[in-house]
Amino acid sequence: MNLREDVHTAGIPVLCQACEARHRGVCGALDPNQLVTLAKASSKQTIEAGAELVGDMETVDHYSNVLAGVVKLTKTLSDGRQQIVGLQFAPDFLGRPFKSESAVNAEAATNVSLCSFPKGAIERMMRESPGLENRLLRQTLKELDEARDWMVTLGRKTAAEKVASFLLLIANHIDPSSGDEGRATTFDLPLTRAAIADFLGLTIETVSRQLSKLRAEGVISIENNRHVSVARRDRLEARAGH
């Protein structure tokens, strides 16, 4: 084992110093020495909205942390029907350990900033440092919880409930402070209508109609198609079917 001899922020690579993933992400499990080793092999990159990060069935040789933006994970049937099976926000870990090929398609839903490192480097550190595996397990369990929540939405909720649930999901991610206050939550949708439809298992038209209905009923207001303001979150929650 390595001796602890570094001063607190002294040995932290500049690449990592302001990085969210160092605290709340998987890198939080690494000590300064490991962080230096990993940072040497890492590279920060910016991807524009719509670009494909990882293709389905594609061999993957690197993993990443999402530093900013939203990544959507999709699956597509042979005839083109598509379903979003996961949304990743900062500081989520992007990649599927123990498999060389990806079973999903990863695409930048917004402009995205990533910190990428070679597959081998992570796998080596997983063997050395049990804390890293623990972080990955926790993140995977979190994603499984989210997937299961979403299965209820996909299988059992109406279109109106699905759209309300989606808006709450985004609102909670953008502004985690509880909505019990009177003031409105306001944010930009990170997804187009088409992406929202793929996420909810609906068509673009149905999503649009349900959003229009919520606006007509005064639950939300929309500007420029993307900017949403939730006037009363409790009314949205009532429509989400809990």
Added chain:
Amino acid sequence: MNLREDVHTAGIPVLCQACEARHRGVCGALDPNQLVTLAKASSKQTIEAGAELVGDMETVDHYSNVLAGVVKLTKTLSDGRQQIVGLQFAPDFLGRPFKSESAVNAEAATNVSLCSFPKGAIERMMRESPGLENRLLRQTLKELDEARDWMVTLGRKTAAEKVASFLLLIANHIDPSSGDEGRATTFDLPLTRAAIADFLGLTIETVSRQLSKLRAEGVISIENNRHVSVARRDRLEARAGH
């Protein structure tokens, strides 16, 4: 409980000797000493179909391995609509590490045999033995892959495709040998029509109608409502929408 004191087959507890979980399950990560320690605190139990194993929001104090039978994990909306979010077969691990309360309801879909151990014992061993955490990570990733596959089915497939996909899922679990051979695969459905409906996000009636259609078309045959024989698996696959 019943642990043999004399050394036999390298000190493996009798409880574990014929256990599938020792090879393919999480216990495969443990050495004989750990196995003995865990076996001391473990107990095998049999549960009859329909019994509730873990209630939603319930505090959980033990984890289990599924030794035989099928466990269904469900989520229920406030108005009673229900969705199955996971099916567990032997030798799956049953439990949610790092959370004291369960977010799902676990119920025996068939008669089930479990090996249960106190939460604390597993958590202690996770700290001592990184191999155990690795096994849990792999199992969780597998469950996440399955959940994501199912999200596509729930969100984007028709009722006919959903039912065909379900039959294939069960057929592959009961008889993993590839269906490229001419002979028919035959099995008992571990789920009632109501459970199948909850799994597929459909109603009982729709499931029944789709099964009748497949039977009328000669793709499957059904006896006694439960016993299914898949005449030609390729025709079922064609209907599952891949």
Added chain:
DNA sequence: CGATGCTTTGACTCCGTTCAAGATCGGTGG
């Protein structure tokens, strides 16, 4: 035997899709 709980089948309804115009946004160039 009937009694009970599943399952199947039929008739009708309704929610979300499909098909088809328009409307609005953002960018580009005259």
Added chain:
DNA sequence: CCACCGATCTTGAACGGAGTCAAAGCATCG
């Protein structure tokens, strides 16, 4: 600045697939 354009989004009308309601068929078990 405005005209034009493609992409995205909204709205309307008609259709169809799955849900709902209702009744009858079949198991299993006393």
